[in-house]
Amino acid sequence: MSRHQxxxxxxxxxxxxxxxxxxxALWGTYTLAWAVDFGQTRYIAKNPDxxxxxxxxxxxxxxxxxxxxxxxxxxxYFLNYFIANNLNGGWRNTYLSFSIFEHSLCxxxxxxxxxxxxxxx
Numbered sequence: 058m059s060r061h062q063x064x065x066x067x068x069x070x071x072x073x074x075x076x077x078x079x080x081x082a083l084w085g086t087y088t089l090a091w092a093v094d095f096g097q098t099r100y101i102a103k104n105p106d107x108x109x110x111x112x113x114x115x116x117x118x119x120x121x122x123x124x125x126x127x128x129x130x131x132x133x134y135f136l137n138y139f140i141a142n143n144l145n146g147g148w149r150n151t152y153l154s155f156s157i158f159e160h161s162l163c164x165x166x167x168x169x170x171x172x173x174x175x176x177x178x
Contacts, residue, residue: 072138076149083153084141090160091137095130096174097167102126103175111166 073081098121101108105120117129137156141149 072142076142080141080149080153083150083157084138087137087153087157087160088134090157090164091130091134093174094160094163094167095126096176097164097172098126098130099123100173100175101167108170108172 073084076084098110098113098117101110102121102123102125109119110117110121113129117125121129141152141156144152
């Protein structure tokens, strides 16, 4: 095991200290939903002639740049971790479940109108 791998493991274990296995699974599911929504929103940004941002346009605009999308989603990810980490017990489960639901709706709606996923930086 390299030094970097060890540091990463210590950080990850420390980040989720006090979280139940269910809460860790919810965070993993949230991360997956977040990543798909992120990729779809990047696709929207790269195809402004075909699509426009609907749900998050209050924060990133109707036709955001990929840089704006990147910054928004990274900030959102860390902010959601901070919020979830500071909630106790059932509130953490509720918050993470709601966050998963919200991203899942966006994914479903985006897919229905043909939006793909784009991770090409």
